[in-house]
Amino acid sequence: MNRDEADPGNPVEAGLDTAIEANELTRKFGAFTAVDRISFDVRQGEVFGFLGANGAGKTTAIRMLTGLLTPSGGSARVAGHDVYTEGEQIKRRIGYMSQRFSLYEDLSPRENIRLYGGIYDLTAAEIRERSAEMLSRLGIEAVGSRPVRELPLGWRQKLAFSVALLHRPSIVFLDEPTSGVDPVTRRQFWELIYEAAGRGTSVLVTTHYMDEAEYCDRLSIMVAGRIAAIGAPAELKKEHGTGSIDDLFVRLARPAVSESKGPA
């Protein structure tokens, strides 16, 4: 990863070296334990892959870490704030992008940037400056005033990612950001992820493309509410004697998937 070109003008609050610290974090829905005592941390500037089968508890864990859902037990701090009591501060210090929804399709890129800038209390000058910088970095100044829905999917995804970083969060959550995009755009998207990490932003990313798991600094694999494996991709493959993260994933997740009773 390209950590040697850190941009001194960026952002991340001084003194914080851990973006997420989760300890025995748990969430129950009635008798069903969706997330079962997971412990992990994400360091500042790290690209962390958050993998798991459908229904393994990833979405529930992410909702707790983004301040949207109160845990049933355990503890977690995100961007230095407590998930139980400081949900609002957390929301201001994180970025979020999902495949399904991120930008307003009827608004232009410039209007989306202005809207999100306003939501995050940026000044008019900051919005102007960051908007120009973002459109030029993505090479889309020419379409900056066209409705987002007219842009190719790949451009929309890259723009959505940049908008999620607009307020310079200390960590950004990416939920299947590359679903359905072509193989070149998918890789260009990962270069944006590396660049953001190089500037000190932590990235927590979920994906169903197992080759992308190999691009993470570290990753965890959730199975039936628990973290079944965690570490750098190379270490994990060595430790489990598998040739790829795909094989490791299938080996760990297969028994649980067939009998999973969790909600989707």
Add this chain to the structure above:
Amino acid sequence: MSSSVSARSLRKQFGETRALDEVSFDVEPGELFGFIGPDGGGKSTLFRILVTVMTPDSGEAQVLGLDVVRDLWALRRRVGYMPGRFSLYPDLSVEENLRFFASVFGTTLERELQYIAPIYDQIAPFRDRRAAALSGGMKQKLALCCALVHRPEILVLDEPTTGIDAVSRRELWDLLGRLREQGMTVVVSTPYMDEANRCDRVALMQSGRVIALDTPAAVAASLGRPLFAVRAGARHRALNVLRSFPHAHSVLPFGDVHHVTDVRRDVPADVIADELRRYLADAGFADAEVAPAAPTVEDVFIDRMGAPR
């Protein structure tokens, strides 16, 4: 024996977008045929035309020898279609959905139970659960049962593995492989390039056009330039170093290695590999590993797709 699907010069335009641009192909009986490509490639439009829910602007297609425009009513009862979006009734239970689809085709769940058992058995423990509450993989298995319940002669599945996890994906491909062994013709689409290898033949689709069509092995072998897998520490920096290599054609991360192709087609691979090693060593990557690699379908897709959109 005539083809199960025969498409000639299909075109479809939506406003300014050319969704299908002169698409022609044949699918042979009993084949597992895959359309591989990203969103916006034209796969769903093509499938809608094949199952008679949309008409082409021009060109023609026959499925099971029946014309997709003129013979739609005869064709519909002989085709099983699983759309890309989950389109079962979320408020009905697993069993209620199946009963509904069986009744639409004039049959009953009881009559077809044995036929769909290999798949239905896997979701039967959840027969009373609302479809909306199933996991992604289970939903797809239910949708597959609903597409099969009238015993179609050909199955058309639009992205059945999109958005579901790697384990469920493998299970679904195993099921499709089993249907093929029983003689079913299966036409399937996917954005996951690695799934090409589960098909007998594949068509790669990009921006409404078929950019390659053959067996997965033949498509992969058609790259036509030397390809190398490079393993180096500080991966992102190594990527930029490789891009500055004067003869580099494309440099892209592929899982835990970088794939590098060379613009020179007439230089032996071992000579290029040595040059790459020296070039990397000069840039501070003394222990980079460079090995000639077998191209994948994804390498060929990237090579043929032209400028990304």
